[in-house]
Amino acid sequence: MKKILVCGAGGFIGGHLVNRLKKEGFWVRGVDLKENEYGNNNSDEFIIGDLRDPEIAKKVVKGIDEVYQLAADMGGAGYIFTGEHDADVMNNSALCNLNVLGASQKEGVKKIFYSSSACMYPEYNQMDPNNPKCSEDSAYPAAPDSEYGWEKLFSERLYLSYQRNYGIEVRIARFHNIFGPQGTWNGGKEKAPAAMCRKAAEAMEGGQIEVWGDGKQTRSFLYIDECIEAVLRLMNSDFSGPVNIGSEEMISINDFAKMAIEISGKELSIKNIEGPTGVRGRNSDNKLLFEKLNWQPSQSLKDGMRTTYKWIENQI
Ligand code: NAD
Ligand code: GDD
Known part of the structure; x- marks a missing residue:
């Protein structure tokens, strides 16, 4: 049976992903700094651990075939656009990405999913509220409006470099504001x-x-079930991305x-x-999503x- 690791399993999307992977019949290990506060966790094994620590990353990838890397220091506008958390956001998320990817490659993990964000798109294409441009090929010249977006862009490149140089298969999605039950709804990180x-x-x-x-x-906002469906379709396709996963x-x-x-x-x-x-x-601009996965949210x-x-x- 395929063994899957979900990093960030104590969070919103990670919790839902674990449940779906269990329904699909996989053996699933979750890792997070904390338990899922809404009890949304059906993993076979759940490890409380800090992925900024390379030893933890090494431990959790042991025996794993595929990894979903969702652990990040993230929040809505009240968290990422105030500027007060920039250093933590960049440091914490980059360390998780570096450690999980590095450990996965060394362990011989075959495929890894990375959750990027629409926040990596350049601000200059998102000035007109009625006509924003977020097609995948509009990412450069890069000019995200937040440090959170810059870290996502750096990590996209990191994952693609590992695919090119080490052969680990990579899948990258750019999520556009995912919502639904069991998501953060108060405390300052809510969207x-x-x-x-x-x-x-x-x-x-x-x-x-x-x-x-x-x-x-x-x-635009995408409901969690459709997000998970798209992630699994991407993971099972032969397309690496990055590709938008969002609603139009x-x-x-x-x-x-x-x-x-x-x-x-x-x-x-x-x-x-x-x-x-x-x-x-x-x-979201879903042209590429539809072209590559023959699917779009409805x-x-x-x-x-x-x-x-x-x-x-x-x-x-
Ligand atoms: P979330 O905050 O609910 O989940 C992230 C989880 O990562 C949290 O449970 C957190 O505790 C965990 N984490 C953070 N630092 C960690 C560390 N050092 N070690 C172990 N675990 C750690 O967020 P989410 O909405 O589920 O988002 C999942 C991923 O998708 C993130 O990478 C996020 O940036 C990305 N994303 C989400 C959205 C969205 O709208 N929800 C949009 C774009 C991108
Ligand atoms: N959070 C929040 N709370 N936003 C509000 C509120 C409020 O009470 N009132 C108005 N808004 C406005 C924000 O000012 C912003 O313009 C818009 O609603 C959307 O805010 P969020 O949902 O918090 O964030 P976002 O869409 O700007 O960015 C989110 O989506 C990205 C991906 O598309 C964040 O979650 C990012 O982390 C994520 O990557």
């Missing part, structure tokens, strides 16, 4: 989908919810807040306040938000 659901769920009837920026900035259903952040309000069933108004906003516009944003809202309401 807009969870933040909108939480704010609407906590608000009193007739009250208001605060939205950072003027609300005209745009994004772009929405302004104020309209997104209105969606959460409608789902809550309450009468609420929006108050736009100052806050970290990141790029003006972002949308679930509506609203359906995913309904499920996420219910889960967050229960957490509160």
Whole structure:
């Protein structure tokens, strides 16, 4: 039976990935700094360990056929765009990537998946909220708007170098804002989908919810199940990427807040306040995804938000 390692298994996407891999019948080892706080972990073996330590990386790759590297110091706009965590984000994520990849290659791991981000795309192509450009070939000249994005770009290149020089098979996805149940919904690292659901769920009837920026900035959001489906399809294809894994259903952040309000069933108004906003516009471009994997996401944003809202309401 194929033995799989999921790094970052205590996190949102890692937790869901472990469950799916178990359903597919694999033997799965998870590793993370912490347990999954929402109990989303069905791995055969779970190791609490710090992947910044090369000895831990060496230990967890033992006997493993394929690795999914999702461990990173990450968060939403309130975490990566304030500038306060730049040193930690770059140092912690780069060390995880260097150690996991280096140890995997030495152990003879056959294939490794790396989770990059849409944050690596150049800011100059994301100034017009109604017409952002995020095709894979628009990555250079590089100009990400955050240190988080620069680290992702560096690590993409690191993984591809290992494939070229050492022959380890690499698959790279650029995730575009993934959301759903069992994701961080409070504490400062939460992204807009969870933040909108939480704010609407906590608000009193007739009250208001605060939205950072003027609300005209745009994004697209991909539901977790479709993200996992795409990751497995990529891993099982002969295409290395990098390839976007995201939705093309772009929405302004104020309209997104209105969606959460409608789902809550309450009468609420929006108050736009100052806050970290990141790029003006972002949308996935799925041409390459469709061409290479003959698949693209189909679930509506609203359906995913309904499920996420219910889960967050229960957490509160
Ligand atoms: P997450 O924060 O829920 O999961 C990341 C996990 O990595 C956490 O559980 C964390 O404890 C673990 N981790 C961090 N440092 C570690 C270390 N030194 N040793 C061991 N474990 C460590 O984030 P997520 O949303 O599940 O994201 C997974 C991956 O996908 C990350 O690489 C992230 O950058 C990338 N990504 C996510 C999104 C998104 O919208 N969720 C978008 C783009 C890219
Ligand atoms: N988090 C959050 N909380 N964002 C808000 C809020 C709020 O209360 N109100 C408005 N926003 C706005 C942000 O200002 C930003 O313009 C937009 O909603 C989206 O914010 P996030 O979902 O937090 O992050 P992002 O889309 O800018 O970046 C995320 O996606 C990347 C991949 O596409 C992050 O999670 C990155 O880590 C990730 O790589």
